[in-house]
Amino acid sequence: MTVQPAGGASTRGVAATLGLVDHHCHGVVPGELDRPSFERLATESDWPLPPGCSAFDTPLGVSVRARCAPLLDLSRHASGEEYLDRRATLGSREVTRRLLAASGIDLFLIDTGFHGSDLLGPEAMSAATGAAAREVVRLEALGEQVARESTAARFGPAFVEALQERSRRCVAAKSILAYRYGLDVDPTRPSPGEVAEAAGRWLTAADRGGPRRLDHPVLLRHLLWTAVELRLAIQVHVGYGDPDITLHRCDPSQLTEFLRLTRDSGARIMLLHCYPFIREAGILAQLFPHVFLDTSSAVSHSGAGSLALIRESLEVAPFSKLLFASDAYGLPELYLCGTAGWRDGISRVLDEWLAADLIGAADAERYVRMIGRDNALRAYGLELQEDGR
Numbered sequence: 292m293t294v295q296p297a298g299g300a301s302t303r304g305v306a307a308t309l310g311l312v313d314h315h316c317h318g319v320v321p322g323e324l325d326r327p328s329f330e331r332l333a334t335e336s337d338w339p340l341p342p343g344c345s346a347f348d349t350p351l352g353v354s355v356r357a358r359c360a361p362l363l364d365l366s367r368h369a370s371g372e373e374y375l376d377r378r379a380t381l382g383s384r385e386v387t388r389r390l391l392a393a394s395g396i397d398l399f400l401i402d403t404g405f406h407g408s409d410l411l412g413p414e415a416m417s418a419a420t421g422a423a424a425r426e427v428v429r430l431e432a433l434g435e436q437v438a439r440e441s442t443a444a445r446f447g448p449a450f451v452e453a454l455q456e457r458s459r460r461c462v463a464a465k466s467i468l469a470y471r472y473g474l475d476v477d478p479t480r481p482s483p484g485e486v487a488e489a490a491g492r493w494l495t496a497a498d499r500g501g502p503r504r505l506d507h508p509v510l511l512r513h514l515l516w517t518a519v520e521l522r523l524a525i526q527v528h529v530g531y532g533d534p535d536i537t538l539h540r541c542d543p544s545q546l547t548e549f550l551r552l553t554r555d556s557g558a559r560i561m562l563l564h565c566y567p568f569i570r571e572a573g574i575l576a577q578l579f580p581h582v583f584l585d586t587s588s589a590v591s592h593s594g595a596g597s598l599a600l601i602r603e604s605l606e607v608a609p610f611s612k613l614l615f616a617s618d619a620y621g622l623p624e625l626y627l628c629g630t631a632g633w634r635d636g637i638s639r640v641l642d643e644w645l646a647a648d649l650i651g652a653a654d655a656e657r658y659v660r661m662i663g664r665d666n667a668l669r670a671y672g673l674e675l676q677e678d679g680r
């Protein structure tokens with residue numbers, strides 16, 4: 292049943308056309324994709340699909356066939372085979388051009404810390420789309436880079452200098468503490484002595500042939516607290532969104548004490564993805580003045596289900612604390628499905644509220660603009676003209 296808003300007012304128009312700020316995404320993969328490569332990028336799993344499964348019979352797959360297929364001149368709900376054939380005929384460049392133009396994103400904030408050299412970076416994304424793009428620096432990737440050129444005793448201060456330098460050209464920092472250790476980490480700032488000792492143990496293990504993957508909890512705390520002390524906007528991975536997660540250790544309520552300790556620091560904490568902890572994240576966004584949240588990857592990877600996720604995000608969090616993001620990685624389809632799913636979901640929920648006379652038409656339109664664009668510009672201290680520049 293479709294609910295008709297009172298007096299015919301609807302947010303559908305503004306939600307469909309608003310130029311969005313995508314506050315968390317990665318670049319598009321350049322070059323042509325064969326079926327296995329497409330399928331690998333269409334899931335957060337790092338396993339190939341088992342026999343009998345198709346990437347087109349998933350919530351994302353049906354969303355691609357419904358929303359992206361018509362943009363490639365196919366009928367809505369085209370089959371996966373038809374879709375991939377048409378994709379190959381058009382070529383990746385043209386597919387990227389069409390899907391990103393239709394996504395209506397004015398500004399991309401791009402995390403370059405995961406296979407960044409295999410993806411289009413901020414400049415290339417901007418050139419491919421005509422939209423603006425800014426870089427987000429991944430703390431753990433920068434820490435690993437610093438470790439290659441540093442001693443254990445120097446690691447702590449060398450990381451502070453490196454982040455200071457990178458934050459001059461980056462718009463935010465990103466933490467993957469959730470799956471390098473867990474959000475249930477000691478929330479306090481480690482002392483310089485603890486950092487040097489931990490760096491010694493970690494570097495010695497790496498020198499003996501261990502992985503140079505920064506996962507020591509003391510060092511992870513040092514990275515995060517350095518970003519806090521630089522008063523940065525810090526994106527924190529929460530919940531779904533990576534194959535390395537142990538889900539129950541990615542629950543943002545485990546950050547409560549850290550959020551208490553950083554409340555007056557000047558840093559802002561952006562909880563990313565949040566599924567299935569959207570309610571927990573919403574509560575934290577209400578309790579703490581410096582906490583924001585999005586539903587990014589869950590909406591991009593879901594079809595019809597995204598409506599329920601968007602509805603949950605609007606339960607208790609102040610509307611000024613909600614951000615739009617696609618968390619798209621590699622496939623241009625993810626930007627399109629993320630934006631289209633959000634545009635559809637937000638207007639359906641707000642139109643229900645309009646129909647019940649819980650909000651007025653001017654409020655409904657304002658909330659779409661806040662969540663889709665203005666909250667991110669304010670939270671990251673950015674400016675953007677209406678034409679996206």
Ligand SMILES: [Zn+2]
Binds near residue numbers: 618
């Ligand atoms: Zn991401």
